[in-house]
Amino acid sequence: MYKVMIVEDEMLVRIGLKNSVEWSKFDLEVAADFPDGQAAWDYYEREKPDVVITDICMPKMDGMELIANIRKNDKDTRVVVLSCLEEFELVRKAMTLGVSNYILKLTMTEQEIEQVLGTVREELDGRMPQKGEAVLPAPNLDLMKEKMFKDFMFYHIFSPEEFGRFAAQFNLRLTASRLVVCVMEVDRYARLKDRFRDEYGHLVKMTLLNMLGEIMATHKRGEAFQIDDRRYALVLHFGDIVSEQSIVQEVGKILTHIQDMIRLYFNGSVSFGISGIRSGFAALPKLYGEAQRALERKFIAGPGLYHQGEQPADPSSVLERLETIRAFIPVRTLLTANRQQEYDDFLDGLERELSGDRKSLEIMMFRFVQWISSNLYDNHHHEKMLLTSITENLEDCDTLPDMLDEVITYIGSLAEQIRNRLQMSGEITKAIQYIKQHYTENISLQTVADHVGLSFSYLSSLFRKELQISFIDYLNRYRIERAKELLTEGRHKPSDVAVMVGFSPEYTYFSKVFKKITGLNPNEYRRQMLPPAVRKS
Secondary structure, three states: OEEEEEEOOOHHHHHHHHHHOOHHHHOEEEEEEEOOHHHHHHHHHHHOOOEEEEEOOOOOOOHHHHHHHHHHHOOOOEEEEEEOHHHHHHHHHHHOOOOOEEEEOOOOOHHHHHHHHHHHHHHHHOOOOOOOOOOOOOOOHHHHHHHHHHHHHOOOOOOHHHHHHHHHHOOOOOOOOOEEEEEEEEOOHHHHHHHOOOOOOHHHHHHHHHHHHHHHHHHOOEEEEEOOOOEEEEEEEOOOOOOHHHHHHHHHHHHHHHHHHHHHHHOOOEEEEEOOOEOOHHHHHHHHHHHHHHHOOHHHHOOOOEEEOOOOOOOHHHHHHHHHHHOOHHHHOOOOHHHHHHHHHHHHHHHHHHHOOHHHHHHHHHHHHHHHHHHHHHHHOOOHHHHOOOHHHHHHOOOHHHHHHHHHHHHHHHHHHHHOOOOOOHHHHHHHHHHHHHOOOOOOHHHHHHHHOOOHHHHHHHHHHHHOOOHHHHHHHHHHHHHHHHHHHOOOOHHHHHHHOOOOOOHHHHHHHHHHHHOOOHHHHHHHHOOHHHHHO
């Protein structure tokens, strides 16, 4: 592949160009990008990229000087100018230096960029290779860094000495003196991907790595490595600083810089776990463990915070939300006195378990919303109760305060739905009554349509029009409500319950539907809902 160098002092433009183009389609790959002409020139002298895409007005060395220097050395490197409208006279001058084309930054579209790159590719293919010249793909340093870091930190394939040699060989901004590790986790990652329509997270990953790399280069204090979709490790070194207090202040500046950039470009936030200070690459796994344990407090404390040391997480955000739910009059008035006491008992249990493990708290949250849904449905027989689910929303939450916010929205929605009762046609009312009487049988949409006296297709459209749900989804949700009752009784095996509520003997399908609706599989639900004495029996 042909190697491309991008030179642009506006980070958002540079990162956007790098990540929005399918470079491989033109047999191109971005080998490097720089914020100023001097750094680009230094790289050019070492690596001789095939294509240079450069801004004109930049610090240290502007684009005109960079292009002129390149043309003194060779005529083959393809140059594309990035410019603003007010720089167009400079663009004209640049064209006299053998520039292939230009792109206007404020108006550029993907189609225009691809047309320019297509032309550049044709020019490169038409270039006569020098004798003995071999065009080899440049190694992807980010991937190499990530692999080396994980192999050293988590799999112990490499020794500290080998990791140190790798850092020196590839000019990583790392020394072994006075190291600090910060684990950064992207908050509300699922929402971020949705906002950027980035189903697999590739754009988010590449943009974050570029942003972190640039910030690390600005502070000259270390390197960033991706751990997984949500988490990144920042390895920082402070060999030139003696005071630990000064190191803490310097770490704070770097993390604040990152937080500000995330807020500016992503309209989001990140959370950090911060280790202590130790020297030697051999200490990195221990430092990483400290940072990761500190970050675990995020689940209770909420997003956007820095965590360090062993002090417990601040539960104030959780307690505030629990009190809001406890005092939520619209739901309390819909419950009997006994049910109100159970409602309070659930909330008391959550509060007592705040020092427990994350998984237990998540299960308690799923139990709570299922208890609310079941009790409001049983008390009011309001069909909309079956249609409202927050299971997926809860699964996307990465903190308990966010989960409780979802619950507050959910119970408010349920109370509103009961106040504004769903208006159903006589045909749908009759169909629902039939389902409730025959749900244990092998009924189908055609069976119910025949009973109601409508065509198959018309009844299907009525379900979607009046209930905003398909017939089979409604039937499954009603069957799951009845299955929850049987599981709570504790007298039947989950596999038997599946058949008793009308599912086929194929237990896997029942379990899958149950998990989708409740957030728990049948066995987990049964264990959580049964009293302790019954669970042991």
